[in-house]
Amino acid sequence: MKTVNVYTDGACRGNPGKGGWGAILEYNGKRREMSGGERETTNNRMELTAVIEALTALKEPCEVNLYSDSKYVIDGLSKGWAKGWKKNGWKKSDKSPALNPELWDKLLELSDKHKLNYFWIKGHDGHPENERCDTLATTEADKFN
DSSP, rough: OOEEEEEEEEEEETTTTTEEEEEEEEEETTTEEEEEEEEEEEEEHHHHHHHHHHHOOOOSSSEEEEEOOOHHHHHHHTTHHHHHHHHHHHHHHTSOOOOOOHHHHHHHHTTTTTTTEEOOOOOOOOOHHHHHHHHHHHHOOOOOO
16 A cells, blocks of 8 residues: 655635635655635635545555644544544534535545544644645635635
């Protein structure tokens, strides 16, 4: 199984507002950058989309070291929150609706195809790949008028 490092970030100008996501995939000394955006979205939706797009780009099951500054994404996956929300009909433990169920559902489907290792990194703290993903994401958000 190939080991791929995946770095992701999402950004939003207003929340909700115009948003963007960025991802970097690194494997065997090669690097691929990806990005995209939406006119009306939220920061959390862009964080989720970045991971979804990165995992979708993988052509075969891989061991993925996922680096994100989003506690929402890292905790939702690593602590099993998203699986619990799905099991409970997309309701959180306090019975309130879980947000972004369609994105979480897609992410859970993709995460089942790979072996994921989760790494939370502090945002805007000089981590080169996180800073680059932030630039990719904000550049995409800024494309919308």
